[in-house]
Amino acid sequence: MDETHDPLEEAVPGAPTTAGPRIGRDEWVALEEERRTRRGDRVGRLEARLRGVPWWAWLTTFVALVALLPVPFDSGYVRRVAFDTVLYMLLALGLNVVVGWGGLLDLGYIAFYGLGGYGYALLSSGQFDVHLPTLVTVPVVVAAVAVIGLLVGLPSWRLVGDYLAIVTLFFFQIFITVTTNGDHLSGHDVTGGSNGISNLDPLNLFGHDLQVASEGVFNVGYLYVALAFFVVVYLALRFVNDSRTGRAWRSLREDPLAAELMGMPVNWLKLLAFAFGAATAAFTGTLFAALNAGVFPQTFAFPLLITIYTMVILGGAGSQAGVVLGAVMINVLLEVLRSPGDSRAVFYAAIVLGLAGVYRLSARFAAVLAATAALGFVAHAVAGGLHDSWVSGTTSGGAADLIAHWVIVPVHLADWVPAVSYVTLVSLALALTLVRGRLRLTLLVPTLYLAAFVWENVMLSKPEATRFIVLGAILVATMVARPAGLLGERRMEIV
Amino acid sequence: VDNFIQFTVNGLTLGSVYALIALGYTLVYGILKLLNFAHGDVFMVGSFIGFGALQALGGSADPVVPVWLLLVLIVLAAMAGCAVLGVAIERFAYRPLREAPRIAPLISALGVSFFLTYSMQLMFGAQQRDYDAFSLSGGALFFRGIDIGNVRVPLLRIVIIVSAFVLMIVLWLLVTRTTTGKAMRATSYDREAAAMMGIDIDRVIVFTFVLGSALAGAAGVMFALRAPASVTIGFVAGLKGFTAAVIGGIGSIPGAMAGGLILGFAESYTQGYVSTRWSDLAVFTLLIGFMLFRPQGLFGRPDIKKV
Numbered sequence: 001m002d003e004t005h006d007p008l009e010e011a012v013p014g015a016p017t018t019a020g021p022r023i024g025r026d027e028w029v030a031l032e033e034e035r036r037t038r039r040g041d042r043v044g045r046l047e048a049r050l051r052g053v054p055w056w057a058w059l060t061t062f063v064a065l066v067a068l069l070p071v072p073f074d075s076g077y078v079r080r081v082a083f084d085t086v087l088y089m090l091l092a093l094g095l096n097v098v099v100g101w102g103g104l105l106d107l108g109y110i111a112f113y114g115l116g117g118y119g120y121a122l123l124s125s126g127q128f129d130v131h132l133p134t135l136v137t138v139p140v141v142v143a144a145v146a147v148i149g150l151l152v153g154l155p156s157w158r159l160v161g162d163y164l165a166i167v168t169l170f171f172f173q174i175f176i177t178v179t180t181n182g183d184h185l186s187g188h189d190v191t192g193g194s195n196g197i198s199n200l201d202p203l204n205l206f207g208h209d210l211q212v213a214s215e216g217v218f219n220v221g222y223l224y225v226a227l228a229f230f231v232v233v234y235l236a237l238r239f240v241n242d243s244r245t246g247r248a249w250r251s252l253r254e255d256p257l258a259a260e261l262m263g264m265p266v267n268w269l270k271l272l273a274f275a276f277g278a279a280t281a282a283f284t285g286t287l288f289a290a291l292n293a294g295v296f297p298q299t300f301a302f303p304l305l306i307t308i309y310t311m312v313i314l315g316g317a318g319s320q321a322g323v324v325l326g327a328v329m330i331n332v333l334l335e336v337l338r339s340p341g342d343s344r345a346v347f348y349a350a351i352v353l354g355l356a357g358v359y360r361l362s363a364r365f366a367a368v369l370a371a372t373a374a375l376g377f378v379a380h381a382v383a384g385g386l387h388d389s390w391v392s393g394t395t396s397g398g399a400a401d402l403i404a405h406w407v408i409v410p411v412h413l414a415d416w417v418p419a420v421s422y423v424t425l426v427s428l429a430l431a432l433t434l435v436r437g438r439l440r441l442t443l444l445v446p447t448l449y450l451a452a453f454v455w456e457n458v459m460l461s462k463p464e465a466t467r468f469i470v471l472g473a474i475l476v477a478t479m480v481a482r483p484a485g486l487l488g489e490r491r492m493e494i495v
Numbered sequence: 496v497d498n499f500i501q502f503t504v505n506g507l508t509l510g511s512v513y514a515l516i517a518l519g520y521t522l523v524y525g526i527l528k529l530l531n532f533a534h535g536d537v538f539m540v541g542s543f544i545g546f547g548a549l550q551a552l553g554g555s556a557d558p559v560v561p562v563w564l565l566l567v568l569i570v571l572a573a574m575a576g577c578a579v580l581g582v583a584i585e586r587f588a589y590r591p592l593r594e595a596p597r598i599a600p601l602i603s604a605l606g607v608s609f610f611l612t613y614s615m616q617l618m619f620g621a622q623q624r625d626y627d628a629f630s631l632s633g634g635a636l637f638f639r640g641i642d643i644g645n646v647r648v649p650l651l652r653i654v655i656i657v658s659a660f661v662l663m664i665v666l667w668l669l670v671t672r673t674t675t676g677k678a679m680r681a682t683s684y685d686r687e688a689a690a691m692m693g694i695d696i697d698r699v700i701v702f703t704f705v706l707g708s709a710l711a712g713a714a715g716v717m718f719a720l721r722a723p724a725s726v727t728i729g730f731v732a733g734l735k736g737f738t739a740a741v742i743g744g745i746g747s748i749p750g751a752m753a754g755g756l757i758l759g760f761a762e763s764y765t766q767g768y769v770s771t772r773w774s775d776l777a778v779f780t781l782l783i784g785f786m787l788f789r790p791q792g793l794f795g796r797p798d799i800k801k802v
Contacts, residue, residue: 105598155787162530165601166737167786170779173734177776302730306609313602419618426614430587458617465617468609475606479599480591 058321059234066227070220079220083291085331086226087284092311092323093233094280099309100317100488101241102273103253107305108152108168111175112278114300115145116285118179118191121295124201131201134290142282149278153271172305179297196296200289222291229287233280238320240276249273250318303468307334310471313478316488325487330471337467340460344403347455351448364441371445376406379449383408407449407456418458425450500646502767503760508652508721510759511659515714516736517743517751518666519707525683525746526703527593532604533584535733536611537708540580541573541715542724543615546624548572556630565631566654573712581708582701590697608729615726623723655717662713663752666706670748675702683746731775735762738782744792753793 069082091113098106119141123132132140155167179191191197240246251259252269260266289295307330315326337343352369359365383390389411403409410417428447432440459466478485516538523531548569553559560568588607592600628651629637640649670676681689682699690696718724718732739758743750758778765777785792 099598103596103598105601155783162524162597162601163741163786163790165530166734166741167783169734170783174776174779177773177779181773303609306605309602309605422614422618430583433587462617465613468613469617472606472608472610472613476588476603476610479595479603479606480588483592483595483599 055238055321059231062324063227063231067224070223079223081331081335083223083226085328086223086230087288088308088311088327088331089324090226090230090233090284090287091281091308092315092327093230093237093320094277094284095308095312096317096320096323097237097240097249097280098273098277099312100319100323101246101249101253102270102277103249103256104153104156104270104273105162105165106168106274106277107165108171108175109277109281109308110300110302110305111172112145112149112281113285113288113304114175114179114295114297115148115278116141116282117289117295117300118197118285119144119282120286120289121197121200124290125197125199134201138283138286141286142279145282145285146275146279149275150271152278153274156270156274157267172302176297176300179300191297194297196294196298198294200293200295202290202293222287226287229283233283234320234324237276237280241320245269245272253318303471306468306471306475310475310478312485314474314485316485319485319487322485322487326485330474333470334467337470338463340463343463343466344455344460348452351451368441368444368448372448373406375445375449376452380406380408403452403456407452409456413457418454421450421454422458425454497645498767500643502763504643504646504648504652505767506760506763507756508655508759509763510739510756511656512714512718512755513732513735513739513758514752514755515659515662515710515717516732517739517755518663518748519711520737520740521743521745521748521751522679522703522707524740526679526686526700527589527600528597529589529600530604530737531589531707532601532733533588533607533611534707534711535729535731535736536608536615537577537580537584537729538711538715538718538732538736539724539726539729540611540615541577541712542719542728543619543624543715544576544712545569545573545716545719546626546724549626555627558631562631570658570713570716573716574709575712577708577712577715578705581704581711585701585704590700608733612726612729619726621726623725624719625723626719628720651720655720658713659717662710666710667748669706675699679703735778738778740792741782741790742785742792744794747792747794750792750794 066082066086070079073079091109094112095106095109098104098109120137122128123130123137123141124134125131152168152171156164180194241249248259248264248269249272251262251264252266256266259269288299311326311330312323313326314330315324316322333346336346355365355368359368390408425447428443428450432443432447435443459469516534519534519537520531523529523534549555549558549565552565552568558565584607588603589600592603637649637651640647640653642648670679678689678694678699679702681692681694682696686696689699714732714736715724718728735758736755739754740751741754742757743752743754758781761781762774762778765774769777
């Protein structure tokens with residue numbers, strides 16, 4: 001069954017291979033290469049074929065798919081989500097410059113996004129009665145924020161790693177404090193305080209006002225503008241990355257000290273990375289402000305920062321295609337988690353697919369599924385026999401009837417039940433990562449059933465908390481299990 | 496003058512809570528060179544555990560044990576709970592990344608922080624939890640106290656300040672006078688050399704997390720005795736604790752205490768003499784200034800990197 005099995009996979013890096021040491025050939029690199037070309041089966045051939053497709057073909061296909069999205073879907077909701085996804089892709093691309101290429105942990109990233117939004121708002125609204133044309137506003141705002149990015153990047157000359165993260169995080173906090181309290185800046189109302197600024201001008205391109213909604217429906221023009229922005233930013237950043245600067249960034253990320261000794265202008269490179277990230281975020285911010293016809297300080301908050309980070313990390317920091325994929329996956333996931341029916345489907349599908357991924361289509365996979373199902377019916381019957389109200393609660397959303405015969409859903413949850421069941425679930429799930437073999441299989445069954453219980457009774461009713469818990473968990477799990485993300489390059493560290 | 500005394504006492508109370516949080520950052524940073532972003536959330540969880548223990552012991556209006564014992568018990572409960580939480584975080588989120596590039600555990604820590612905040616919101620909701628310290632012993636903690644000039648310093652504040660200092664002294668003795676403390680100092684000085692000398696690094700790291708998280712738990716209870724707790728307090732408190740640690744010189748225990756107090760005074764005086772809206776801004780400016788001009792802090796040694 002397992003044709004891809006190869007003893008080399010378990011081999012310790014650096015252990016003597018069958019070929020034996022050869023002169024001029026690094027063993028570790030050779031091993032890595034062998035591991036890459038190892039898969040000769042159908043999946044391997046498909047992988048090799050897909051890797052041969054040039055990047056511009058991927059980009060064209062992807063953009064065409066998004067552009068054609070409004071054809072089958074005429075609901076404003078789907079179009080709006082598509083637009084938001086493109087914004088997230090832009091944000092992820094920008095963050096990828098700083099984190100993925102520059103290797104700098106910039107926690108003030110969302111402040112640049114916010115500055116872009118506020119910049120647009122101040123220059124095209126009734127706040128100060130300034131109404132500049134879009135083609136002036138956007139470049140001015142982007143350039144200004146890029147300069148601010150340079151300034152915020154200045155501490156990176158002296159600070160590395162954690163310290164830089166904290167200084168940028170403080171910059172973010174200052175941004176929030178100023179925008180929230182900015183209605184009393186020395187007696188002037190600058191940012192509108194917590195009410196923000198509304199009634200912004202719509203985008204105006206080539207003499208046409210792009211109204212946010214035409215006849216009450218989301219104007220699909222914004223999707224196309226955003227998509228065009230995306231293509232421009234993607235290509236621009238791609239060319240930058242292929243240039244001298246891009247190569248210098250990567251060497252900076254891998255080893256700042258070595259890069260400096262090679263005569264690279266390390267400080268300038270760091271600032272450039274910050275400025276590019278800031279400019280991309282500001283660009284996106286203007287688009288966001290124009291579409292919503294308003295900016296509010298609550299939008300640019302910490303959860304948004306974590307969302308973008310999760311996109312970049314999950315997709316693979318350093319890979320443009322990866323972060324775009326991450327943005328699409330995370331935003332779609334977050335949208336799906338809003339509605340109980342859809343999120344239930346995703347939850348059970350994720351569990352079954354996850355199990356299939358771990359155990360393949362083996363007897364163990366079937367056994368776990370069957371045992372979990374059986375445990376469910378038994379537990380349900382026992383609970384129902386003891387007390388009728390323990391199982392006669394209702395859940396909402398699709399397939400609820402089916403679920404209600406399997407998961408215990410009490411009419412009324414005691415106060416302690418959510419906390420205790422949730423903590424037990426998290427502890428069990430963590431314990432699963434520590435045990436192996438038969439013990440893990442046995443432990444897996446009650447964990448799965450408990451997960452279903454917690455999902456139906458606790459998490460479905462609080463989608464907001466659930467969405468962010470999922471993000472946090474993805475972030476940690478990606479870092480621990482696959483730091484390169486889905487499409488990122490695997491880092492080769494030769495010591 | 497009365498105002499000044501009032502603000503000073505406020506600063507001292509705030510500062511001792513910040514110092515306790517800062518100690519957790521400093522301990523972990525000293526050993527692992529890792530900025531534990533999740534520390535502020537451990538603090539938040541501590542205040543919730545304390546609240547749970549308070550309810551379990553009959554609530555503040557009608558406790559089943561004497562007030563002093565009640566306070567000791569809820570602090571101990573929070574410390575124990577947070578110690579377990581801290582060890583779990585280390586085991587599952589940081590240990591697998593110990594040899595990874597430096598940015599990896601930081602991102603993992605961000606994820607843990609986010610996970611904890613929203614897990615607590617899932618379980619307990621976003622509303623505030625008030626310990627209602629006023630009802631404890633019929634308001635005696637607020638009305639009785641020591642008079643300095645015309646200002647009466649309430650008993651509650653004295654209790655918070657004194658117990659914070661007791662905890663810090665205990666920690667200081669642990670680190671300087673015991674074998675485990677010596678092992679911790681050795682590990683923080685040079686991890687590899689310490690391992691070669693037969694020190695069990697994993698045990699030292701776990702012990703560090705136990706200490707740091709327990710202090711955060713105690714700080715959580717002390718914070719929540721003054722102001723209501725909610726799931727979002729961890730973020731800002733964590734930032735301020737970190738600021739305090741940096742001001743004092745990260746990795747240095749007396750530095751963290753001094754940094755906490757300085758920060759407490761700075762915040763209290765800005766709130767009193769300037770404006771409450773901008774007090775956070777003062778704190779952040781102070782930090783950025785320190786970071787740029789004296790990154791090693793007041794008590795830290797400059798970090799000289801050998802290649």
